[in-house]
Amino acid sequence: MTTPVTTPAPRVDRAQYGLAALLAVVGVYTIVDARGLNVGFGDPIGPRVFPYVIGAVMILLAVLLAVATSRGDVPEAEAGEDVDLTVRADWLTVGKLVGVMVLNLLFINLLGWAITGALLFAGCAWSLGSRTLVRDLIVGAVMSVSSWYFFWVVLDVPLSPGILDGIL
Amino acid sequence: MDTLNLLLDGFSNALTPQNLLYACIGVLLGTFVGVLPGIGPAMTVALLLPITYGLDATQSFIMFAGILYGGMYGGSTTSILLNTPGESSSVMTAIEGNKMAKAGRGAQALATAAIGSFIAGTIGTLLVAFFTPAIAEQAVKIGAASYFAIMLLSVVLVTSVLGESKLRGFIGLFIGLTIGLVGLDLSTGQPRLTAGMLELADGIDIVVVAVGVFAIGEALWTAAHLRRRPIEVIPVGQPFMRRDDWRRSWGPWLRGTAIGFPFGAVPAGGAETPTFLSYVLERRLQKPGKDQEQFGEGAIEGVAGPEAANNASAAGMFVPLLALGLPVTATAAVIIAAMRTYGIQPGPTLMADQPELVWTLLASLLIGNTLLLVINLPLAPLWARLLQIPRPQLYAGILFFASLGAYSVNQDPYDLALLLVFGGVGFAIRRFGIPVLPLILGVILGPLMEQKMREALDLSNGDISGLFNEPLAVFVYVLIVLVVVAPYVLGFIRSRRSAP
Amino acid sequence: MTVVIGYVPNQYGEAALHLGLQEAASRQLRVIVVNASRGDAFVDKKFVTEQALRDLDERLTATGVDHRVHQSAGVDVGDEIVRVAEQNHAELVVIGIRPRSPVGKVLMGSVAQTVIMDAPCPVLTVRPDVL
Numbered sequence: 001m002t003t004p005v006t007t008p009a010p011r012v013d014r015a016q017y018g019l020a021a022l023l024a025v026v027g028v029y030t031i032v033d034a035r036g037l038n039v040g041f042g043d044p045i046g047p048r049v050f051p052y053v054i055g056a057v058m059i060l061l062a063v064l065l066a067v068a069t070s071r072g073d074v075p076e077a078e079a080g081e082d083v084d085l086t087v088r089a090d091w092l093t094v095g096k097l098v099g100v101m102v103l104n105l106l107f108i109n110l111l112g113w114a115i116t117g118a119l120l121f122a123g124c125a126w127s128l129g130s131r132t133l134v135r136d137l138i139v140g141a142v143m144s145v146s147s148w149y150f151f152w153v154v155l156d157v158p159l160s161p162g163i164l165d166g167i168l
Numbered sequence: 169m170d171t172l173n174l175l176l177d178g179f180s181n182a183l184t185p186q187n188l189l190y191a192c193i194g195v196l197l198g199t200f201v202g203v204l205p206g207i208g209p210a211m212t213v214a215l216l217l218p219i220t221y222g223l224d225a226t227q228s229f230i231m232f233a234g235i236l237y238g239g240m241y242g243g244s245t246t247s248i249l250l251n252t253p254g255e256s257s258s259v260m261t262a263i264e265g266n267k268m269a270k271a272g273r274g275a276q277a278l279a280t281a282a283i284g285s286f287i288a289g290t291i292g293t294l295l296v297a298f299f300t301p302a303i304a305e306q307a308v309k310i311g312a313a314s315y316f317a318i319m320l321l322s323v324v325l326v327t328s329v330l331g332e333s334k335l336r337g338f339i340g341l342f343i344g345l346t347i348g349l350v351g352l353d354l355s356t357g358q359p360r361l362t363a364g365m366l367e368l369a370d371g372i373d374i375v376v377v378a379v380g381v382f383a384i385g386e387a388l389w390t391a392a393h394l395r396r397r398p399i400e401v402i403p404v405g406q407p408f409m410r411r412d413d414w415r416r417s418w419g420p421w422l423r424g425t426a427i428g429f430p431f432g433a434v435p436a437g438g439a440e441t442p443t444f445l446s447y448v449l450e451r452r453l454q455k456p457g458k459d460q461e462q463f464g465e466g467a468i469e470g471v472a473g474p475e476a477a478n479n480a481s482a483a484g485m486f487v488p489l490l491a492l493g494l495p496v497t498a499t500a501a502v503i504i505a506a507m508r509t510y511g512i513q514p515g516p517t518l519m520a521d522q523p524e525l526v527w528t529l530l531a532s533l534l535i536g537n538t539l540l541l542v543i544n545l546p547l548a549p550l551w552a553r554l555l556q557i558p559r560p561q562l563y564a565g566i567l568f569f570a571s572l573g574a575y576s577v578n579q580d581p582y583d584l585a586l587l588l589v590f591g592g593v594g595f596a597i598r599r600f601g602i603p604v605l606p607l608i609l610g611v612i613l614g615p616l617m618e619q620k621m622r623e624a625l626d627l628s629n630g631d632i633s634g635l636f637n638e639p640l641a642v643f644v645y646v647l648i649v650l651v652v653v654a655p656y657v658l659g660f661i662r663s664r665r666s667a668p
Numbered sequence: 669m670t671v672v673i674g675y676v677p678n679q680y681g682e683a684a685l686h687l688g689l690q691e692a693a694s695r696q697l698r699v700i701v702v703n704a705s706r707g708d709a710f711v712d713k714k715f716v717t718e719q720a721l722r723d724l725d726e727r728l729t730a731t732g733v734d735h736r737v738h739q740s741a742g743v744d745v746g747d748e749i750v751r752v753a754e755q756n757h758a759e760l761v762v763i764g765i766r767p768r769s770p771v772g773k774v775l776m777g778s779v780a781q782t783v784i785m786d787a788p789c790p791v792l793t794v795r796p797d798v799l
C-alpha cells in the first residue's frame with residue numbers, strides 16, 4: 001500500500017495522542033469512581049479491586065500508546081469491501097448520518113417508529129449520496145410500517161405508535 | 169450411545185413444523201443479510217437478534233442456527249462472485265473461487281462451497297455433540313480460581329495472538345472490560361461507573377454494544393470512506409457439479425474439516441489460520457506440473473478445502489461456548505449475548521442444568537445446515553442479484569435495522585443514544601486499528617472474571633494465594649506466561665543465531 | 669465536430685450506438701462513446717466491463733470511424749454525458765430511451781430527461797423497437 005498523500009518520512013498520527021489522553025481519562029475516572037464504593041463488612045475483596053486493576057492498566061496502556069505514537073507508530077485502519085482508504089475521511093457524510101440518527105431518537109416517541117423509521121431510512125440514504133428521495137421515502141415507509149406490524153402481530157412487541165396511535 | 173439418544177431427543181424437540189418454519193426463515197434471512205457486501209456473520213447475527221425476542225428460547229435458537237449458517241454461506245457467495253472477501257476467513261475462498269467464477273465456473277464454485285460447508289458443518293456439529301458433554305463434566309469440577317485463570321488465558325490468547333499490534337489488542341480488551349464494569353456491583357449492589365444515571369444501573373445491554381460496535385460503527389466507518397466504483401458482474405447459473413468436480417472436492421472437504429475443527433475449539437484459533445493451512449495443503453497435495461499450475465487459475469480444491477475448514481471451525485467454537493461459556497470468536501460472543509437475553513448463562517453447568525436446550529440447539533444446528541443446502545443451491549442466482557442494491561440504500565438499511573433492534577429492546581430512546589455512542593466507539597476503533605474481538609470479549613467475560621476472582625479470594629479470605637491454590641490454575645498461569653514470553657525468547661534466540 | 673453517444677450494454681445502448689454511427693457517417697463527424705455509472709452499487713449491469721470495453725473499441729475500429737470511448741464512475745450519468753458534450757463542442761447527442769410511466773420517472777429519476785434539458789446541442793433519442 002502506498003500512501004497517496006505526500007507526507008514527510010516520519011509520520012506521526014497526532015489523533016493517537018488524543019486517543020491516549022481519552023483512555024487515560026477513562027482510567028483515572030474508573031479509579032476515582034471505585035474509591036467511592038463501600039467495602040462491606042466481612043467482604044475481603046469488595047467491589048473496588050477489579051476497577052482499580054482495570055483503571056491502572058488503562059492508564060499504563062495510554063502511556064504506552066503515547067510513547068509508541070511519538071516513535072512513529074501509525075494505526076492500520078480497517079479495510080473492507082466498501083471501504084476505500086485512499087480517499088480522505090468524509091466527515092460531512094458521517095455528520096449528516098449522526099444528525100439523522102439523533103433526530104430519530106429525539107422524535108421517535110412523539111411521532112412513532114412508523115414515521116421516524118421511514119425518515120431515518122430516507123435521511124440516511126440521502127446523506128450517503130442517494131438522489132432518489134421520493135423512492136427512498138416510499139421504501140422507508142414500507143419498511144417501517146411493516147416492521148411495526150411485524151413486531152406488533154408476530155412478536156407481540158408494541159413499538160411506539162406516536163401520533164399515529166389508533167390509525168395503525 | 170447416550171449422546172446419540174440425547175441428540176435424537178434434541179431432534180424430536182426441534183423437528184416440529186413450526187420450528188422448521190423458523191429454521192427456514194432463519195436460513196433465508198441469514199443468507200439475505202450475509203450476501204450483502206460489507207456484512208459478516210457476526211454483524212448478521214447481531215442485526216437479526218431482535219427479531220427472535222418474541223420467541224421462546226428453543227425457537228429462537230433454531231432460528232439462530234439458520235441465521236448463523238446462512239450468514240456464513242452468504243459471505244462466501246460474495247467472496248466468490250466479487251473477489252472481495254467480507255472477512256479474513258473468506259480470503260482463501262476468494263482467491264480460487266473468483267478465478268473459477270471468471271472462468272465461467274461460478275456455479276461449480278458455489279456448489280462446492282455449499283456442499284463442503286454442509287459436510288464440514290455436519291461433522292463438526294457431531295464432534296461438538298460428542299466432545300462437549302465430556303468436557304463440561306470435567307469443567308463443572310473446576311474451581312473458581314482455575315476458571316478465572318482459564319478466562320484470563322483465553323483473553324490473553326485472543327488479544328496477543330490475533331492482530332498486528334498487541335498494544336492495540338490490549339487497549340481493545342480494556343475498553344471492553346471498562347464497559348463491562350458499568351452497572352450495579354452484583355454482590356454489594358452499588359452502582360459503578362454510572363455517573364449517576366439511573367438507566368446505566370442495570371448495566372449496558374450487550375446487544376446494544378454489539379449492534380453499535382458491529383453495525384453502526386461499520387456503517388459510519390464505511391460512510392467516511394465510501395468506494396465509488398462498481399465491480400465486474402459475474403453471471404451465475406444453477407449450481408451443479410460434474411463427476412470430475414465431485415472427485416476433486418471430497419478429499420479437500422474432509423481434510424478441511426479436520427483442520428478447521430480443532431482451531432475453532434481453542435481461543436485465538438479462529439478461521440483465518442485453518443483456511444490458510446487448508447489452502448496450502450491442497451496446493452501441496454496436487455501432482456507437480458499441470459495440476460499444481462491450476463492453483464491460482466481457479467482450482468476447485470482451493471475453494472472446497474478452505475470453505476470446509478471455515479465452517480468446521482465455526483462448529484468448533486461451540487465446544488468452549490457450551491462447555492465453558494467461553495466465546496472465542498465475535499460470532500460466538502454475539503450468541504452468548506443472545507443466550508443472556510433469555511436468562512441463560514453459558515458455562516460449565518449449562519449442560520447439567522438445561523440439557524434439553526443444549527441438545528435442541530445442537531440438533532437445530534444440524535437442521536439449519538441441511539436446510540441451507542436445500543434452500544440455497546437453487547436460490548444462488550437470486551442471491552447474486554442482491555449485489556445490485558446501491559450502497560446508500562444498503563447502509564441506510566443497516567442503520568434502520570440496527571436502530572429498530574436497539575429500540576425494540578426496551579422501547580426507550582435512551583437505548584438509541586447509547587447505540588450511537590457505541591457506534592462512535594466502533595468508528596474510533598476502526599480508525600485506530602484496534603481489533604473488535606478483544607473488546608467484545610472484555611464486555612462479556614469481564615463481569616464473569618470479576619465474579620470468579622472474588623469467589624476465589626473470598627475462600628482464601630482475601631489472601632492472594634487463593635488464586636493459585638489449584639494445580640490447574642497454576643498450570644494455566646504457566647501457559648499464559650509461555651504464550652506472552654515465548655515469542656520474545658524465540659526472537660531473542662533467533663537474533664543471537666543470525667548474529668555472527 | 670463530434671457526436672456523443674450515451675452507451676449502456678443492452679438493447680437501448682445498442683440502438684443509440686447504431687443510430688449514432690449512422691449519423692456520424694452521413695455528417696462526417698467524430699464519435700465519442702460515453703459509458704458511466706454512479707458507482708453506488710456493488711454491481712451495475714449498465715457499467716461496461718474492461719473486456720467489453722475493448723470489444724466495443726474493436727467494433728468501432730472495424731467501422732473505420734474516428735472515435736474515442738470514454739468511461740467514468742462515481743458521477744451522475746446524465747451530467748456526465750452533458751459534460752462530455754460541452755467539452756467537445758458536440759454537434760449532436762444520441763441516447764436510447766425506454767418507455768417509462770410518469771410515476772416510474774419520479775421514482776427512478778431519468779437520465780434521458782437530464783440530457784435533453786441540459787445538453788448544449790440537439791439531442792436525438794431512439795427506442796429500440798423503432799429501428
